[in-house]
Amino acid sequence: MKLPEGLLAKIVKEPASLHGNLSKLCAASRPAAAAAAPVARQIATSDSRPFHDVVGDVLCPSGVRGIDHLRDPRLNKGLAFTLEERQTLGIHGLQPARFKTQEEQLELCKIAVSRYTEPLNKYLYLVDLQDRNERLFYRFLAENIEHLMPIVYTPTVGLACQRFGLIYRRPRGLFISYNDRGYVFDVIKNWPESDVRAICVTDGERILGLGDLGANGMGICVGKLALYTALAGIKPHRCLPILLDVGTNNIDLLEDPLYVGLRQKRVVGKEYDDFLDEFMEAIVKRYGQNTLIQFEDFGNHNAFRFLDRYRNSYCTFNDDIQGTAAVAMGGIYASTRVTGKSITDYTFLFAGAGEAAVGIADLVVKAMVAEGVPKDEARQKIWMIDIDGLLTTTRKEGSLSDHQKNYAKDVEPMKNLQEIVEKVKPNVLIGASAAAGIFTPEILRIMATNNERPVVFALSNPTHKAECTADQAYKNTDGRVVFSSGSPFPPVEMNGKTFYPGQGNNAYIFPGIALGVITTGTHHISDDMFLIAARELANFVDQSDLDRGSLYPPLNAVREVSMRIAEGVTKCAYDKGLASTYPEPSDKRKWLQDQLYKFNYESSMPVTWPWPRMPYVKTRPLEPTILFSDSK
Ligand SMILES: NC(=O)C1=CN([C@@H]2O[C@H](COP(=O)(O)OP(=O)(O)OC[C@H]3O[C@@H](n4cnc5c(N)ncnc54)[C@H](OP(=O)(O)O)[C@@H]3O)[C@@H](O)[C@H]2O)C=CC1
Numbered sequence: 171m172k173l174p175e176g177l178l179a180k181i182v183k184e185p186a187s188l189h190g191n192l193s194k195l196c197a198a199s200r201p202a203a204a205a206a207a208p209v210a211r212q213i214a215t216s217d218s219r220p221f222h223d224v225v226g227d228v229l230c231p232s233g234v235r236g237i238d239h240l241r242d243p244r245l246n247k248g249l250a251f252t253l254e255e256r257q258t259l260g261i262h263g264l265q266p267a268r269f270k271t272q273e274e275q276l277e278l279c280k281i282a283v284s285r286y287t288e289p290l291n292k293y294l295y296l297v298d299l300q301d302r303n304e305r306l307f308y309r310f311l312a313e314n315i316e317h318l319m320p321i322v323y324t325p326t327v328g329l330a331c332q333r334f335g336l337i338y339r340r341p342r343g344l345f346i347s348y349n350d351r352g353y354v355f356d357v358i359k360n361w362p363e364s365d366v367r368a369i370c371v372t373d374g375e376r377i378l379g380l381g382d383l384g385a386n387g388m389g390i391c392v393g394k395l396a397l398y399t400a401l402a403g404i405k406p407h408r409c410l411p412i413l414l415d416v417g418t419n420n421i422d423l424l425e426d427p428l429y430v431g432l433r434q435k436r437v438v439g440k441e442y443d444d445f446l447d448e449f450m451e452a453i454v455k456r457y458g459q460n461t462l463i464q465f466e467d468f469g470n471h472n473a474f475r476f477l478d479r480y481r482n483s484y485c486t487f488n489d490d491i492q493g494t495a496a497v498a499m500g501g502i503y504a505s506t507r508v509t510g511k512s513i514t515d516y517t518f519l520f521a522g523a524g525e526a527a528v529g530i531a532d533l534v535v536k537a538m539v540a541e542g543v544p545k546d547e548a549r550q551k552i553w554m555i556d557i558d559g560l561l562t563t564t565r566k567e568g569s570l571s572d573h574q575k576n577y578a579k580d581v582e583p584m585k586n587l588q589e590i591v592e593k594v595k596p597n598v599l600i601g602a603s604a605a606a607g608i609f610t611p612e613i614l615r616i617m618a619t620n621n622e623r624p625v626v627f628a629l630s631n632p633t634h635k636a637e638c639t640a641d642q643a644y645k646n647t648d649g650r651v652v653f654s655s656g657s658p659f660p661p662v663e664m665n666g667k668t669f670y671p672g673q674g675n676n677a678y679i680f681p682g683i684a685l686g687v688i689t690t691g692t693h694h695i696s697d698d699m700f701l702i703a704a705r706e707l708a709n710f711v712d713q714s715d716l717d718r719g720s721l722y723p724p725l726n727a728v729r730e731v732s733m734r735i736a737e738g739v740t741k742c743a744y745d746k747g748l749a750s751t752y753p754e755p756s757d758k759r760k761w762l763q764d765q766l767y768k769f770n771y772e773s774s775m776p777v778t779w780p781w782p783r784m785p786y787v788k789t790r791p792l793e794p795t796i797l798f799s800d801s802k
Pocket residue numbers: 376377378379380469470489490494497521522523524525526527555556557558601602603604605608629630631632635655656657674675676677
């Protein structure tokens with residue numbers, strides 16, 4: 171295991187140069203790259219560690235005053251501090267006399283949340299809890315994911331982003347504005363944690379299906395990373411939400427006195443690209459080469475470009491393109507058990523030809539190719555529309571991206587979705603357009619006429635942007651539809667049967683991918699990992715899920731799904747030489763589990779240890795010291 175001459179010395183001197191040299195390292199020796207990566211992380215963080223009393227999992231007792239145990243959300247246990255802890259830590263008397271277990275506190279949280287009728291107020295309660303008592307917040311979220319995910323995530327998080335200027339209270343995450351260009355590293359240095367492993371970053375240009383929300387988009391990154399911890403047990407201090415504020419083109423926001431971001435139009439072109447490059451380099455410089463950077467809710471034109479530009483030189487993925495692809499593919503695999511067809515039998519029609527749609531289509535093609543279908547043939551089975559209608563080869567030069575061209579058909583242009591459905595006769599209709607209600611009752615009825623079990627996904631978020639509701643889907647197909655939606659819909663009753671539609675949301679995927687990637691120190695995330703994630707997800711769906719009308723496991727099983735995805739990713743990372751954490755663990759599940767966040771309180775008592783017995787206790791009796799001798 172020998173590094174190329176002088177390379178390690180260069181990396182040690184300039185950690186950021188590992189980035190440029192990684193391919194050389196990989197070519198020279200895979201284990202050598204693996205050995206160098208932790209070195210880079212160590213060096214990158216050592217000179218930039220700020221002083222903080224509680225960093226990561228490490229508590230510096232002499233720097234923490236008694237009352238900090240109540241004020242610091244990472245230390246606070248509320249009334250769960252025991253009498254011994256209260257007295258030892260100097261907080262006795264700062265709280266009422268009552269003692270409560272974490273379980274009793276969880277009951278109180280449930281009562282408190284249920285007293286609010288407005289989802290946004292529930293959201294604010296949870297934000298406050300997160301700021302007050304971190305372990306209680308994450309345990310509450312993790313154990314009540316079915317009820318609370320719609321609050322911390324879609325749909326309520328969308329509303330929270332829209333009202334961000336009104337509800338903004340305390341900082342969570344980093345805001346890096348275009349005014350900071352040239353000094354991005356210095357801004358990142360201000361983040362008090364030195365062991366960040368995963369970043370979720372947005373520039374707020376396409377927040378869910380709500381359009382350009384500028385700096386208000388921070389809420390999405392905060393919500394996604396809350397799910398990293400709740401659904402995959404990734405430690406919160408290892409997660410960093412980042413908002414890149416390059417302005418907004420949303421006129422309403424620019425005129426809104428409550429708007430918290432830069433009051434200017436979006437920076438574009440070379441200036442914007444240079445800013446992104448500086449950001450990526452600064453992350454590597456501060457946190458090391460293998461820091462996971464999840465791109466979230468960027469505008470379409472940038473999302474694909476940045477994925478292509480950074481995927482082979484950074485540890486990055488685009489959740490809207492790749493995470494969504496995996497969750498949809500998981501649902502498609504599972505649907506074959508209901509329709510009795512194979513994925514290679516399906517004809518697909520996508521409403522929308524953006525990040526989500528193209529991402530899913532590309533993974534469907536990969537899945538078909540894995541089953542022996544030639545790539546071109548697979549692409550022919552996939553039809554797509556955007557706002558101008560069917561993607562056809564007759565489109566004006568330059569109007570379709572290279573990604574979209576793969577799905578353009580050599581047919582006459584068509585605009586009307588209903589006519590397109592009649593002509594294409596898809597088995598699977600997938601909406602990722604943010605165009606609410608475009609799956610009309612007529613279109614759903616045509617799907618039901620052409621298919622015994624039509625597959626319909628209305629993936630657009632939040633709820634009011636869905637292409638159709640669950641109710642419309644079941645009612646217009648005699649209950650035969652195999653349906654999923656991006657945001658949750660309530661169960662639908664029909665002819666004495668209750669359907670519980672599943673939530674086709676990338677939340678089933680990204681936490682598990684992230685856990686596998688950061689634990690293995692994967693340096694580049696391959697598309698294979700998303701296909702693996704899709705298969706793991708589909709394999710977890712059992713007959714009872716399908717019987718109740720869902721292509722996905724219940725949300726309270728997502729933690730197990732995340733673990734299986736992480737195991738699959740871990741195996742793939744080692745098999746393909748993408749991992750940099752060595753040696754490879756033999757029991758991968760246990761290895762992953764050992765690194766998870768602990769939701770339960772731990773003792774706050776200062777650690778004591780047996781004082782070592784001093785050597786003089788055991789030594790032979792001292793010889794009388796002869797100070798003066800007159801023996802001579
Ligand atoms: N369930 C999930 O996990 C996920 C859901 N989504 C949701 O999917 C939606 C789209 O996201 P994304 O793909 O990133 O956005 P993009 O902006 O990249 O793509 C939107 C696409 O929809 C097309 N479109 C817009 N209006 C219509 C219409 N009336 N008829 C047909 N096509 C139309 C657009 O066409 P044009 O470009 O010509 O305007 C574009 O091709 C959002 O609501 C988002 O929340 C996204 C990621 C994950």
